[in-house]
Amino acid sequence: MNLDNLQQKLIAAARTAQPSDRVPYAFEKRIMARLAEAAHIDVLGAWSAALWRAAVPCIAITLLSGAWLLWSGHQQDSSEFSQEFDTAVFASAGSADEAW
Helix, strand or coil: CCHHHHHHHHHHHHHHCCCCCCCCCCHHHHHHHHHHHHHCCCHHHHHHHHHHHHHHHHHHHHHHHHHHHHHCCCCCCHHHHHHHHHHHHHHHHHHHHHHC
């Protein structure tokens, strides 16, 4: 099928058809009413729906991590935790001072 030939035939057929001067009754009012309906966006409703959808996975993650913490059986001494935490937090600070 020759697409250029088909396009030329369609354009020629469209040019021969005369457009109608008749406009449907209240056409402008119907179009303006639809534009006004489409312009109204409920941002607060969209945020509310998104947050409610996100609440269920957040609760599930919280419950799973809490259960994992309770059943892990790995108990650490609080002094070990504080030392490991200090090491993790200040690890990058020590390397930055050496670079300068």
